Every structure is written in structure tokens, then in C-alpha cells.
Amino acid sequence: MSTITSSALQSSQAPILPASFSANQPKTIRLYPLSNYTFGTKENQPEEDPSVLARLQRLQxxxxxxxxxxxxxxxLVCHEHCHPHILMLQIANAFFKLPGDYLHHHESELEGFKSRLNERLAPVGSQFSGEGVNDExxxxxTLAQWWRPNFETFMYPFIPAHVTRPKECKKLYFIQLPRSKVLSVPKNMKLLAVPLFELYDNTARYGPQLSAIPHLLSRYNFEFVDENGKVVAVTPGGGPDGEPQTKVLAGGEENGDIKTE
Structure with missing residues (x-):
């Protein structure tokens, strides 16, 4: 690791390396490049509720x-140009959400969650084969818990003092992506790779839950791996040139880079 760190910190002027500053850190997370993953589409998954009122009625x-x-x-985190990107869904070209959904009342937490991830992102049929298709x-x-105190749209990262019976708890988990994986998104959705800097302090576009993700991930150090499995940068450190931006990975009418506000 010392060799990697020194090479990542090379510049025209040698840096002054500080004393160790990693006490009580969680484990360093290895991120693989976006190009390691294969993306496809599958049949539409229409929203269960035609309106917000209908969704809140079903919650009640x-x-x-x-x-x-x-x-x-x-x-779900990968990297592009040695900058972390979050995989998220875009619905109707406007609404952003993370992969997952509510659990059925009889399901255990983790097994039910894996089922929801498969429903959203697992490939179907014989569309793909080989490494990364059926990986667990x-x-x-658990990085955050958001609470819905009443049958309304507002959620909070705490339970308000006057609330004793919250109506919903949403948990956000860190998903360690393997070296390669095949993901398929419903045709009526888009799968995006959104850089952390695009989410940070951007509640107007992404809302309070998604814009808080950079804060949630700041507890980790990252090492960035290239397509050949070589660590090319660490936190802190440098990386290859290039401007990270949101990418459409699958779904929707067109794929490729998209402009953000």
C-alpha cells in the first residue's frame, strides 16, 4: 500500500505527508470502475400507485x-475517473430513487431486501450469461434511517419528539459491489451513475435523502481500482484526468451522458 500511496501522490513538488490520521475508521472500501459492469433492460415495472394520495392511502x-x-x-457505489458514483433509478425523467422498496410484512429484513433488489436490477431469462449474472x-x-411520522410525504432522519408510533422506517444500506456484475433495469426507468459532487447540497434536484449520501459516505476511505484490478488511487490521492458527470446506464429512450441542472 505504501507504494500505491507514494505513486498516487506524485507531483512536480513532493507533498508533506501528515502523521497518521485514521484512528477508528471503518474499513477502506474498494471501488471498481463503471466500465466493469454490464447494463441491460427488462420488462416495464409500472408504479403500484397512480398518485401520491393513492400511495399514502396504501401506506395507511x-x-x-x-x-x-x-x-x-x-x-450502490462504483467509480469513474476515481470519483465515487452512486447507481440510482430515474422514473418518468423526473423522480430519482435508490434501488429497493418496502418489505412485505412476513419477510425478514435482509432476505426481503435482496428480493427487492433482484426485482429492480437482476437480469431475467437468458439475456446475459457468465460472470456477475447471479452474484449474491x-x-x-446501515448508513441512515429515515422516519415517516404520519401518513404524509415528509420523512425525517429522526423521530420527532411528539411521535410515538411512526408509520414507516426507511433504511439505507451500503452495498459493496463486486468486481463485475450484470444489472438490468425496467424499460420504463433509467439507471443512472451520479457523482457525489452532483448530489452534495442539491436538495432542490434530489431531495434531502439523496443529497445526504455524500455525508453518509464521508466516514469511509476509498481505494479506486482500474479494469485490470490494479489500485490506481486512494483516499486521499490523485487519479486520471477527466470530468465526472451523471451517466445514463440503461433504460429510457437514449443511453449515454446526460446534462444535469
């Missing part, structure tokens, strides 16, 4: 039958 019916609803979503999801740390 669930609460009356089974109690608080449990929702699980995943923060590696569910990592």
Missing part, C-alpha cells in the same frame, strides 16, 4: 393491518 392500509412499514434501499448482493452497513 398497511399500517392498520401490520403496523409500521419497513422500507429498504441500497447505496453483499449488504453492508
Amino acid at each position: 392500509e398497511h399500517y392498520e393491518q401490520y403496523g409500521m412499514r419497513r422500507t429498504c434501499e441500497g447505496i 448482493w453483499e449488504i453492508g452497513d
Whole structure:
């Protein structure tokens, strides 16, 4: 690792390396390049509810039958130009969300979550074969819990003091992506790779939950691996030239880079 660090820090003027500053850090996370992953599409998955009011009505019916609803979503991270990117879904060219969904009342937390991830992102049929097609999801740390105190759209990263029976808890988990994986998105959605700097402090476009992801990931150090499995940069460190930007990976009418606000 010392060789990697020194090469990553090379410049016209040698840096002054500080004393160790990694006490009580969680493990360093290895990120693989976006080009390692294969993306495809599958049949449409229409939204269950035609409107926000219908969605809140269904939430109330669930609460009356089974109690608080449990929702699980995943923060899937890869890198482009040695900058972390988050894989997320875009619905109707406007609404952004992380892969995942609510659990059925009888499901265990992690197994139910894996089922929701497969429903959204697993390939179907014989569209793909080979490495990365049927790999298990590696569910990592719980990074955040958001609470819905009432049958309304607002969620908070805490339970308000006057609330004793929240109606929904949404948990966000870190998903450690393997070296390669095949992902398929429903045709009526887009799968995007969004750089952290695009999410940071951008509640107007992404809302409070998604724009908080850079804060949630700041606890980790990263090492960035190229297509050949070689570590090319570490945190802190440098990387190859290039400007990270949001990419459409699959779904929608067109694929490729997209402009962001």
C-alpha cells in the first residue's frame, strides 16, 4: 500500500505527508470502475400507485393491518475517473430513487431486501450469461434511517419528539459491489451513475435523502481500482484526468451522458 500511496501522490513538488490520521475508521472500501459492469433492460415495472394520495392511502392500509412499514434501499457505489458514483433509478425523467422498496410484512429484513433488489436490477431469462449474472448482493452497513411520522410525504432522519408510533422506517444500506456484475433495469426507468459532487447540497434536484449520501459516505476511505484490478488511487490521492458527470446506464429512450441542472 505504501507504494500505491507514494505513486498516487506524485507531483512536480513532493507533498508533506501528515502523521497518521485514521484512528477508528471503518474499513477502506474498494471501488471498481463503471466500465466493469454490464447494463441491460427488462420488462416495464409500472408504479403500484397512480398518485401520491393513492400511495399514502396504501401506506395507511398497511399500517392498520401490520403496523409500521419497513422500507429498504441500497447505496450502490462504483467509480469513474476515481470519483465515487452512486447507481440510482430515474422514473418518468423526473423522480430519482435508490434501488429497493418496502418489505412485505412476513419477510425478514435482509432476505426481503435482496428480493427487492433482484426485482429492480437482476437480469431475467437468458439475456446475459457468465460472470456477475447471479452474484449474491453483499449488504453492508446501515448508513441512515429515515422516519415517516404520519401518513404524509415528509420523512425525517429522526423521530420527532411528539411521535410515538411512526408509520414507516426507511433504511439505507451500503452495498459493496463486486468486481463485475450484470444489472438490468425496467424499460420504463433509467439507471443512472451520479457523482457525489452532483448530489452534495442539491436538495432542490434530489431531495434531502439523496443529497445526504455524500455525508453518509464521508466516514469511509476509498481505494479506486482500474479494469485490470490494479489500485490506481486512494483516499486521499490523485487519479486520471477527466470530468465526472451523471451517466445514463440503461433504460429510457437514449443511453449515454446526460446534462444535469
